[in-house]
Amino acid sequence: MRPQDILIPTPAGVCCKLGSFHIDPTRVVDRALITHGHSDHARAGHGAVLATPETLDLMRLRYGDNFAGATQAICYGESVQLDGARVTFHPAGHVLGSAQIAVEANGLRIVASGDYKNVADPTCAPFELVRCDVFITEATFGLPVFRHGDPDGEIAKLLHSVALFPERAHLIGAYSLGKAQRVIALIRQAGYDKPIYLHGALETTTRYYESRGLGLGELRSVRGAGKAELAGAIALCPPSALKELWSRRFPDPVTSFASGWMRVRARARQRGVELPLVVSDHADWDGLTATIAATGAAEVWVTHGQEDALVHWSVTRGLQARPLDIVGYGDEDETDGTIAGPAAHGEAETE
Numbered sequence: 001m002r003p004q005d006i007l008i009p010t011p012a013g014v015c016c017k018l019g020s021f022h023i024d025p026t027r028v029v030d031r032a033l034i035t036h037g038h039s040d041h042a043r044a045g046h047g048a049v050l051a052t053p054e055t056l057d058l059m060r061l062r063y064g065d066n067f068a069g070a071t072q073a074i075c076y077g078e079s080v081q082l083d084g085a086r087v088t089f090h091p092a093g094h095v096l097g098s099a100q101i102a103v104e105a106n107g108l109r110i111v112a113s114g115d116y117k118n119v120a121d122p123t124c125a126p127f128e129l130v131r132c133d134v135f136i137t138e139a140t141f142g143l144p145v146f147r148h149g150d151p152d153g154e155i156a157k158l159l160h161s162v163a164l165f166p167e168r169a170h171l172i173g174a175y176s177l178g179k180a181q182r183v184i185a186l187i188r189q190a191g192y193d194k195p196i197y198l199h200g201a202l203e204t205t206t207r208y209y210e211s212r213g214l215g216l217g218e219l220r221s222v223r224g225a226g227k228a229e230l231a232g233a234i235a236l237c238p239p240s241a242l243k244e245l246w247s248r249r250f251p252d253p254v255t256s257f258a259s260g261w262m263r264v265r266a267r268a269r270q271r272g273v274e275l276p277l278v279v280s281d282h283a284d285w286d287g288l289t290a291t292i293a294a295t296g297a298a299e300v301w302v303t304h305g306q307e308d309a310l311v312h313w314s315v316t317r318g319l320q321a322r323p324l325d326i327v328g329y330g331d332e333d334e335t336d337g338t339i340a341g342p343a344a345h346g347e348a349e350t351e
Contacts, residue, residue: 001106003134003299006085009324014112014136014303018105019085021050023112026328033087035114036098037062037177040329050074052089054097054212058177061204076125092116093127094281095178096209102130110134111295117283118291119151122185123178123214127291135297138329139305140282141260148260148284154277155186158234161254161275162192166232169250170275173239173257176202178281180236181209183258184216186279187234197222197230199237199246227251242271260284289313304329 007014013025021031024041034042034051037058042051044063048070049056059067074080076099079088085105092098094115101112111132118127141148162170174180180202187196195218198206203221210216222235231251241247242255257273260280268276283291288310292300299320302310307323314321 001108003108003110006103006105006108007110007112007134007136009301009326011327013326013328014324016082016085016103019082019087019103021082021085023101023103024114024329026326031082032068033101034059035092035101035112036094038095038115041114044068048072050080050087052076052097052099055099057208058097058205061208076128090128090130091125093118093121093124096124096181096212098124100128100130102132108133110136111297112136113138113291115140115282116291117281118287119148119283121182121281122189123182123209129291129294131296133297134299134301135292135295136301136303136324137288137292137310138282139288139302139307139310141280141284142288142302142306142310144285144309146260146263146284147286148263148278148280151186151279152190154258154279155183155190158187158256158275158277159190159192162232162234165254167251169230169232169253170234171242171247171250171253171255172234172236172277173242173255173259173271173273174202174236175259175281176238177205179258179279181206181214181216182281183236183277183279184219185214188215188217192234193217195220195233197225197233197235199235199241201238201241202236222249225249239271242273292319293317 012027028045030047032046044067049068053073088102089099109132256275258277258279262276311321
C-alpha cells in the first residue's frame with residue numbers, strides 16, 4: 001500500500017478515504033479529526049468531530065454547544081478503528097489538548113502532527129515522538145533564521161523591564177488560546193507573584209486552563225481597574241488590542257508581544273512593539289528538522305508555512321518530500337478561545 005492510498009490532500013484538507021474522514025478540514029465535512037482548538041484547524045459545522053476532551057471543550061467555548069452534529073472524545077494513546085484505518089492520538093506540545101494523529105493501515109503509519117513544538121511548556125502535555133513511515137509537518141517557522149532560543153530568558157527580559165520602569169504598565173500581546181496561559185505560567189515560574197491583569201477576551205480560556213489544574217496565581221480583570229492600580233502591573237491582551245483605545249487606560253505602557261515572529265525586528269517595529277518577546281508555541285527550524293529526522297520517516301509532507309525550505313532540507317537528506325499546498329492554515333487567530341469577554345464587556349477583540 002502506498003501513502004496516498006491512506007491519505008491524500010484535497011481542497012478541504014487531508015482526507016482519508018479508507019476511514020471516511022478529514023484531518024483539520026478547512027471546509028465543512030461529514031467526519032473531522034481535529035488536532036487542536038485554534039480556529040485555523042478547528043472549525044464549526046462538521047457532521048461529526050473526533051478530538052481530545054480539551055479540544056472539544058475549547059471548541060464549545062468558542063462556538064457553543066452545537067458546534068458539530070456529534071462529538072467523540074479520545075485521550076492520548078487511545079486508538080479507534082474508523083472503517084479501514086486505525087487512528088491514535090499523541091501529544092503535540094502545542095497548546096492544551098493538542099494532538100498528533102497517527103493513521104495506520106496495512107502496516108503503514110502516517111503521522112499528521114498538526115501544529116507542534118518539542119520544547120518544555122508547563123501548560124500542556126509534552127510532545128511525543130512517534131516513529132512513522134510518513135510525517136506530515138507544519139513549517140510555520142521553517143527557515144534557518146528562526147531559532148527561538150530560551151523562553152525563560154525572554155521572561156527575564158520582561159521582568160527586568162518591570163523592575164526598571166516601576167511606574168509603567170507592561171502590556172503583553174498574546175494569543176488567547178495557549179500563548180497567554182504559557183506566558184503567565186512562565187512569569188510565575190520566574191518568581192513573579194503579584195497580580196497579573198487580563199483583557200476580557202482572555203478570561204474564559206484562561207479560567208478553563210485553571211479548571212484543568214494549572215495554577216496561574218492571582219489573576220484580575222483589567223475591566224474596572226484604575227490607572228493607579230495598573231501602574232507597574234503586567235497585563236495580557238490579544239495582540240490586536242495593543243493598538244486599540246482599550247490600551248489607553250494604562251499609564252505610559254510598555255508594549256510587548258510574545259511571538260516567534262518577534263525574532264524579525266522589522267515585524268516588531270511595524271507593530272510598534274517596544275519589548276519583543278520571542279516565545280513561540282511552534283517548533284523552530286532546529287525543532288522541525290530534528291523532529292523529522294527522529295521520526296525515521298522516509299517521506300515528509302509539509303502542510304503550511306515555509307514549505308519550500310523544509311522540503312529542500314528533507315530532499316538533501318535523502319528523504320522524499322512534498323508541499324501539500326493546502327490553503328486555510330496559518331497564524332493563530334488573535335481571538336482564539338474567546339466567546340464572552342469582549343462582546344459582553346465592550347472590549348474590542350479584532351483589528
